[in-house]
Amino acid sequence: MRILIVHNILWAHYKSSVFQALQQRIDQQPKASLMVLQIARNERSRAGLETATDSSTPTYSYRYELLFDRFIEDVPLRERALALLGRVQAHRPTVILLTGYYDPAQLLLLLWAKAMGIRVIMQNESTAADQQRGGWKEQFKRWILQRCDGFFCFGNQSANYLLKLGVQADKILLRKNAVDNHALRRAYEKALVSRTEQQQLLGLRASNFVFVGRLIPVKNLPALVTAFADALQKTQHSANWGLVLLGDGPDADTLAKQISALGLANAVKLLPGRPWHQVPNILALSNVLVLPSLSEPWGLVVNEAMACGLPVVVSDRCGCVPDLVLPNQTGFVFDPAQPEQLTRHMLAFMNNEIDISRMSRAAQERIAPYAPEAVAQEMLAGFMKVSN
Structure with a gap:
């Protein structure tokens, strides 16, 4: 053969x-x-x-x-x-x-x-x-x-x-x-040791939602920023939570203006893209991955995040959802046409209604066969x- x-x-x-x-x-x-x-x-x-x-x-x-x-x-x-x-x-x-x-x-x-x-x-x-x-x-x-x-x-x-x-x-x-689960997990665990120090260096908050990918319209990032802003207004823990957008692309300037207009400069950070094996360095500074795409054949960043033990909040337009995202177990699924669903899921994390440690273990178990x-x-x- x-x-x-x-x-x-x-x-x-x-x-x-x-x-x-x-x-x-x-x-x-x-x-x-x-x-x-x-x-x-x-x-x-x-x-x-x-x-x-x-x-x-x-x-x-x-x-x-x-x-x-x-x-x-x-x-x-x-x-x-x-x-x-x-x-x-x-x-x-x-x-x-x-x-x-x-x-x-x-x-x-x-x-x-x-x-x-x-x-x-x-x-x-x-x-x-x-x-x-x-x-x-x-x-x-x-x-x-x-x-x-x-x-x-x-x-x-x-x-x-x-x-x-x-x-x-x-x-x-x-x-x-x-994806290479083992290489990603090793890099994540190595970066986790200096989590607090790196958060302070980059001006990040103690807990963070994170997006990883190209800053392009199909990723639906303005809706993510708006949903995060709405969640901040509805929680008593707004000072503890931030949002990290990791990537490059044509929407960068538009997103920067939106972040400024909403008064989120201290809460939302735009970080430049980096090679895949360095992405765990940022995942180690975060708590939950969010992928709000309007269209996504699969969404490999979900694999990457789950290999590192992060719960995920994923648009139902992403192909990986039926295989990887088990609601209330490995994360949550939402309809991007109803952004209030995304706000609600983010609030659940902010208000400590979710056992992140349990979700982290479930995510790693779910991704192991992949x-x-x-x-x-x-x-x-x-x-x-x-x-x-």
């Missing part, structure tokens, strides 16, 4: 941890091999994060080829398609994993592989809720999906979307998404099932 994975960008660290775990398992299989074709080094929106590394940056080992040492936006379709076809012909795989159905170059590769008798598994992260669905695009997706032999999905919402498009249930081979090792094992089982 010769496995070939086509992946978009080398920078995607969370995939690298899974690829390493998969490589370790495949090395134990007789007559099995793995190669990952990384199309490009990174994407422009994350360019600043790829260079912000140091001696503490985790490294991962697996067999891969980098086709283009530049941003993926700078690789034309023709060049991408020819490179992929050439490398696939050279590796002669028995099964190929494609990143998704949105890349025309990979769709061409799918059709070529099927003509050559090569099995194809398609990765899917989309859900029915993350965009408006319908029309000829959905019919075209059905046609594409009918030509695949199996699917790796980012959770149950992603799988359910494929089922609605006519995919057979036994072709859903994986329903999970993972680890690279577990995902890699299910991927290998899927590859074997399709190949046989």
